[in-house]
Amino acid sequence: MQTHDAKRVEIIIEAVMERRLTDALSEAGVTGYTVLPVLGGSGRSGQWSREGQVGRAAGMVSVICLIRPDRLDALLDAAFAVVDRHIGVVSISEAQVVRAERF
Amino acid sequence: MQTHDAKRVEIIIEAVMERRLTDALSEAGVTGYTVLPVLGGSGRSGQWSREGQVGRAAGMVSVICLIRPDRLDALLDAAFAVVDRHIGVVSISEAQVVRAERF
Amino acid sequence: MQTHDAKRVEIIIEAVMERRLTDALSEAGVTGYTVLPVLGGSGRSGQWSREGQVGRAAGMVSVICLIRPDRLDALLDAAFAVVDRHIGVVSISEAQVVRAERF
């Protein structure tokens, strides 16, 4: 099957920032992404778990974007404008997609 | 630690199609996969979120398969027979697995 | 944007073993990871789904670690000491991270 190069960007970010991130992505022309729930984790700011939360204050989500390689920088700029001072992690990996016209 | 090449296929698909997809995978001899929940996303068919659903009609799931590289095409054929006319995204990336005899 | 090489390790493991795994990771000096919920899956030990569980006995979670390549082996050793005789899957892929000082 014919496949095309793409980048897979995974952004783990505080749930309160989710809408701000996806708004920023949309503005940067990134209209394809998927949001996954996160149960817990650990990082420089310590360990947390969904069970230990009364409200939504400290939860996180994982946002996954598949994009054409040439649009990676625009995406990262938009994402970092939001993630910047916030708790969270961004990683990028190589991927192949099948229906390239969609990305 | 000794590792072996594998492919990691990620299929984001409508929840109503999940069983049809996993059945098709099984028939194609792909018996290893993991299903992750999805909270929301955006694509050509617009934005949606789990909160905005009364029933299960419009939710999505993410199905992850680790397979031996030589079986990728069989998997993609089986997956596309199901995903085809449906909302969703398929991506593939390189991976390494440790216990190769399992895949 | 300046990026740095990293490894992305994905460990799908029984929920009852989660704390033991994260404890082992911490002891091995891996303090960054994220835990995602899993809805269901299939492997050598058959098919299961979250719906089919009364308790937490048979559920699984996915633990994702981004680490510096030179620390991969320490991580895998720690992880396998726990996963070893248990149901589960470990895969590794190449990734890029932006704020390398964090990893």
Add this chain to the structure above:
Amino acid sequence: MDNLFALAADNLLSPIILFFGLGFFAAFARSDLSVPEAVAKGMSLYLLFAIGFKGGASVADHGIDGRLISALVAGAVLSFLIPFLAFALLRVLSKLSTIDAAAVAAHYGSISIVTFVASSSVVDSAGLDPEGYMVAVAAVMEAPAILSALWLVARSDGGGRMEAGLIREILLNGSIVLLVGSFLIGFVTGAEGLAMIAPFIVTPFNGVLCLFLLDMGLVAGRGLRAARADLRPPLLAFGLIMPPIGAAVGLVAGLLVGLSPGGLALLMTLSASASYIAVPAAMRVALPDANPSIYLTLSLGVTFPFNLTLGIPAYLAVAQAISGG
């Protein structure tokens, strides 16, 4: 007519409707108020369990009515026929493609169980005592409309996958199984069974319904906000005209069967209501090219609120007037 206005005003000021309105308002104001998916699903299981059981216990109490079978048949026939009316009306009013029109039509042939529950509550408050088996009629009406829609599509372009598994899947969908199962258990265990669980399914029922309709308001409001662009005036008109048409057909059927005034009002409501759970799921499988935004918005964003606020009291008033009540 006075009666109608009084009923409508009363209805609009019931907590149930006001909580729906609160959800609608919160959605439009972009509040982050939300009911967790699991809780919303839990409440819907509760409602199905409660109305199924109460319906069955009521049939056990009144004895099996000779009209039970004819009412069930009438329900199936209504569910088969209404999609054709809806399809024809859509072709006249709008420029929807065959596939989109058929998908919408399927929703209007099928039913909304929450609309049925709200209607039962209004009918009860009016002091009527509808046939307990109307719950079973509701269950029977869920699925046939899907077949009509698939036939409409197959006739024109051969699309629409009616795979073997789908019919089984529709007939055994969770809502139908729980509703019918609870109905049968209510019937078997009767007054004694009801007494045992009434403090769970009867007394707190209206309160749970308020919370549930808060969530429906949130979902309907969010759907409507997101899909405003798709909702051109002809479609909006359809969403408001179709329910009374359905209700009228239901009225005729109900009179033929010989239902009581309360039963009539319920059958009219069922005919007027549109599905937003079982049918959308079936359409995603069978007609993936139909645009979900159109059918969901019409069913949940337009027809559901219309029936809840104006439709139900109107159907009841008509049913009472015609029955000479």
Add this chain to the structure above:
Amino acid sequence: MDNLFALAADNLLSPIILFFGLGFFAAFARSDLSVPEAVAKGMSLYLLFAIGFKGGASVADHGIDGRLISALVAGAVLSFLIPFLAFALLRVLSKLSTIDAAAVAAHYGSISIVTFVASSSVVDSAGLDPEGYMVAVAAVMEAPAILSALWLVARSDGGGRMEAGLIREILLNGSIVLLVGSFLIGFVTGAEGLAMIAPFIVTPFNGVLCLFLLDMGLVAGRGLRAARADLRPPLLAFGLIMPPIGAAVGLVAGLLVGLSPGGLALLMTLSASASYIAVPAAMRVALPDANPSIYLTLSLGVTFPFNLTLGIPAYLAVAQAISGG
């Protein structure tokens, strides 16, 4: 004997059992009916909270009984011993490996709290007033069986990791903490506390139990369907023979302690029941090589339905007959 049949028939036609049957049916018919995980877990917290509290309030009401301590000791001893019986029976009946047999044995020494709840409900309906501290006995019986199973394995091949953390984890597992904590709070706050929350934990209790058993039926049915292959006749036989054996041992212990007829029936039920929450989790940690499909299917798919439908009324009938009731 007549008494027994009447009890069994009554029991089979109670809404609680019928909803279990509905879930079982839905699972086998491959309906997509399902209770969200969070709601199921919420209901199980509710049941533990309610029975713990009611047990404690009942002890506060009746005063502490001299037999309390001996009943707790009896529970611990039963939980330690029954696994040896189960293990021996399995070795005779089936060809399970030591590890699999030990893992299964652990389940039968421990208890199923839902079986206990269902039994309490039957015992109450029979007009008996069992000792309130039976709830505490249930808590005590959860864990010891695990130690017996690990000892059985260690003896033969040295496998089975009894790590330091595991015992603490088992003793402090959520169900035990909530059950015992609620028991103590019920005991401390007594009748006044109970009056305050009775509309939450007493009146709607049976209704919640119906919904919960619907879910249990779904899960048990799905498990059984998936694991039919593993369930060879000897295992099936074990799942049906072991409960009465456990009940008999429990009966002897209960008579030695001097329990009332209601308390006897409950202790028999506890001894006859098999765990499907706490013990499976512990087995995954301590005996990862044991096949979960075997122990879960036996415990949840065979023994649980057996006790629920036939076992409970039988144990009650025996307890009443022997107490000369």
Add this chain to the structure above:
Amino acid sequence: MDNLFALAADNLLSPIILFFGLGFFAAFARSDLSVPEAVAKGMSLYLLFAIGFKGGASVADHGIDGRLISALVAGAVLSFLIPFLAFALLRVLSKLSTIDAAAVAAHYGSISIVTFVASSSVVDSAGLDPEGYMVAVAAVMEAPAILSALWLVARSDGGGRMEAGLIREILLNGSIVLLVGSFLIGFVTGAEGLAMIAPFIVTPFNGVLCLFLLDMGLVAGRGLRAARADLRPPLLAFGLIMPPIGAAVGLVAGLLVGLSPGGLALLMTLSASASYIAVPAAMRVALPDANPSIYLTLSLGVTFPFNLTLGIPAYLAVAQAISGG
């Protein structure tokens, strides 16, 4: 004084507090007891729905009080002012940075709705009949404190992003919308509406509150355990001294407004309580550099348990003494 001790003892032995204690204990013992997130959120929706509605129905019953407006204004002013007191106290007591101190201050100006609910329950038990609109006062007090904190930060270093969207987001956060909406619906539908849903929102209320506080105990205990390192003595002192100071300010305001003894006790409780839902979320957006571990631990781990156990009965005793009650 005797009165105070009796009240405190009574309060400490109520099931509500004991279940909080059970959760706290389970967290410290590292039990895996946990309430699913969706269920906890469902219960908090229930509590907001119930107290909002009851407050509104009570206002409808008593007629609108001339003091309603002044009470709302007083609430807003308290919420604006208390952060300045808290900030000053923190600067004296601790070495927190401006940003951390401002973030903590925002929490203490805002309110904890569960503390309010627990206080209402104690006030009711004492036979008082507080103003129904205190619920609306609670809603008004949620947000202003956030502005004060942002101003405190902006003054010193220009940090703190007060983006356009944030104010809207705070004012329309789910809790406020549901609380105020239920209040209005309760007011509009009055005694009739209340009668319709009382079996859902009144009778089981205390039981749900027990389960909810079990979860609060778990979360507070886990938070405290994880953040022990951050909780140096000066901070701990702040968490215990600030509530009485807030209560004193609330008392003065309440006397100026002319509230009844019950209303006074509630306003004192609101002033003494600290937010742990709305404000933390706002702080993550507006002051991401503030350390969440500090403000969450103080608010949820120190001040919440303090108010629940000792604060509430003390505020009530003072309110009664001063009103000459």
